[in-house]
Amino acid sequence: MDFSLTEEQKLIQQAARDFAQNELLPGVIDRDEKQEFPKQEVQKMAELGFLGMMVDPKYGGSGLDTLSYVLVMEELSKVDASSSVIVSVNNSLVCWGLENFGTEEQKEKYLTRLATGEIIGAFCLSEPEAGSDATSQKTTAIDKGDHYVLNGTKNWITNGGTAGVYLVIAQTDKEKKHRGINALIVEKGTPGFEIGPKENKLGIRGSDTHSLIFNDVKVPKENRIGDDGFGFKFAMKTLSGGRIGIAAQALGIAAGAYELALKYSKERKAFGTEISNHQAIAFKLADMHTSIQAARLLVYQAAKDKDNGSNYDVSGAMAKLYASKVAMETAIEAVQIHGGNGFVKDYHVERLMRDAKITQIYEGTSEIQKIVISRSILK
Numbered sequence: 001m002d003f004s005l006t007e008e009q010k011l012i013q014q015a016a017r018d019f020a021q022n023e024l025l026p027g028v029i030d031r032d033e034k035q036e037f038p039k040q041e042v043q044k045m046a047e048l049g050f051l052g053m054m055v056d057p058k059y060g061g062s063g064l065d066t067l068s069y070v071l072v073m074e075e076l077s078k079v080d081a082s083s084s085v086i087v088s089v090n091n092s093l094v095c096w097g098l099e100n101f102g103t104e105e106q107k108e109k110y111l112t113r114l115a116t117g118e119i120i121g122a123f124c125l126s127e128p129e130a131g132s133d134a135t136s137q138k139t140t141a142i143d144k145g146d147h148y149v150l151n152g153t154k155n156w157i158t159n160g161g162t163a164g165v166y167l168v169i170a171q172t173d174k175e176k177k178h179r180g181i182n183a184l185i186v187e188k189g190t191p192g193f194e195i196g197p198k199e200n201k202l203g204i205r206g207s208d209t210h211s212l213i214f215n216d217v218k219v220p221k222e223n224r225i226g227d228d229g230f231g232f233k234f235a236m237k238t239l240s241g242g243r244i245g246i247a248a249q250a251l252g253i254a255a256g257a258y259e260l261a262l263k264y265s266k267e268r269k270a271f272g273t274e275i276s277n278h279q280a281i282a283f284k285l286a287d288m289h290t291s292i293q294a295a296r297l298l299v300y301q302a303a304k305d306k307d308n309g310s311n312y313d314v315s316g317a318m319a320k321l322y323a324s325k326v327a328m329e330t331a332i333e334a335v336q337i338h339g340g341n342g343f344v345k346d347y348h349v350e351r352l353m354r355d356a357k358i359t360q361i362y363e364g365t366s367e368i369q370k371i372v373i374s375r376s377i378l379k
C-alpha cells in the first residue's frame with residue numbers, strides 16, 4: 001500500500017486547506033447558528049473545481065482521481081462539514097451517478113451544469129418509512145407511455161431547497177419489488193414538485209435539508225437513468241462510492257478537532273504547567289492521533305480501490321464505519337481537553353462534535369455498514 005501523494009495531489013490538498021482557512025472559517029460559527037446555506041462559499045468552491053472533481057473535463061469537470069477528492073473532503077471538513085457535504089453529494093452521488101449511468105443527452109443537459117457548479121444536485125432516496133430499508137419505496141413513478149407520473153414524499157434531502165436538479169428514486173412496478181424501482185431526473189420548478197420546510201438540525205446546520213413532495217409530477221421518459229428497473233441498483237452503486245466521501249468527511253472532522261485540541265493543550269495552563277504536560281491529556285492526544293491515522297489509511301485505501309477499478313463496497317463501508325466512530329470519539333475528547341471553553345461556540349470543537357454525529361447516520365448508518373462488512377466476511 002503506497003499512499004504517497006503526487007505533486008498534483010499535494011497542490012490540491014493545499015488549495016483546499018487554504019480555502020477552508022481563508023474562506024470557510026471566518027463565517028462558519030455564524031452560518032451554523034443561523035442555519036445559513038454557504039451560498040457564496042459554494043460559488044467559490046465551484047470556481048476551484050471542487051464541485052465536479054472526478055468528472056471528465058469534456059463535461060466541465062476537473063478529471064481528478066478519488067484520492068484527490070478525498071483529500072479535498074478531508075481539508076474542508078476540518079473546518080466546515082456543512083460545506084463539505086454539499087461537495088460530497090454533488091460529486092459522489094449526483095455527478096458520479098449521471099456520468100456513469102446517464103445517457104449522452106442527460107450528461108450534456110445536466111452533468112456539465114452540475115460539474116461546473118452552475119447548479120447543484122440532490123440525491124433523493126430516503127422516505128418517512130424507507131431509510132435503512134431503502135427497498136420499501138412508497139413514492140411511485142407510474143409509467144404513462146412517454147412519461148412517468150411521480151407521487152410521494154422524500155425525507156432529509158441534502159441540498160433539498162437549493163438544488164436545481166434532483167435524482168429521485170421511485171417504485172414503478174410494486175410486483176417486481178426492488179427490480180421495479182426507477183431513478184428519474186427531476187428539475188426544480190416542475191409543476192407539482194414542492195419543497196417542504198427546512199429541517200432544524202443538531203449538526204451540519206449550514207447544509208440545507210428538506211423533505212420534498214411530489215404531486216402528479218410529469219417526468220419525461222428520457223429523464224430515466226438506465227434501463228427500466230435499474231433504479232435500486234443505481235442507488236446502491238452510487239451510495240457505495242458516496243460512502244468514501246462521507247468517510248473522508250468524518251476523517252476531516254476528527255483531524256480538525258484533534259488539531260484544535262493539540263494547540264489548546266499547549267497553550268492552556270493548569271497546576272502551573274501546560275495541560276499537555278499532564279499525562280491524562282497527552283495520552284488522549286496519543287489515542288486521537290493513532291486512531292485518526294488508522295482511519296486515514298482506511299479512507300485512502302477505499303479511494304485507491306475505486307481508482308484502481310477494484311471492488312470498493314467493503315473497503316468503503318469499513319472506511320465509513322471506522323472514520324465516523326473516530327470522528328465522534330475524537331470530537332468528544334477535543335471538547336474534554338478544552339474544558340469549559342469546549343462547551344462554548346467560539347472554540348469550534350462543540351460544533352465539530354455535533355457535526356460528527358451525522359457521519360454515523362447518513363449514506364448508511366453504522367449498523368448498515370456492519371451488515372455490508374459481515375455479509376462479505378461470512379459469505
Ligand SMILES: Cc1cc2nc3c(=O)[nH]c(=O)nc-3n(C[C@H](O)[C@H](O)[C@H](O)COP(=O)(O)OP(=O)(O)OC[C@H]3O[C@@H](n4cnc5c(N)ncnc54)[C@H](O)[C@@H]3O)c2cc1C
Binds near residue numbers: 201
Ligand atoms: C442531515 C441528514 C441528511 C440526509 N441527506 C440525505 C440525502 O441527501 N438523501 C437521502 O436519500 N437521504 C438522506 N438522509 C437520510 C439518511 O440516509 C437516513 O436517515 C439513514 O439512511 C437512516 O435511515 P432512517 O433515518 O430511516 O433510520 P432507520 O432506518 O429507521 O434506522 C433507525 C435505527 O435502526 C437501525 N437499523 C435499521 N435497520 C437495521 C438492521 N437491519 N439491522 C440493524 N440495525 C438496523 C439503524 O442503523 C438506526 O440506528 C439524510 C439524513 C440526515 C439526518
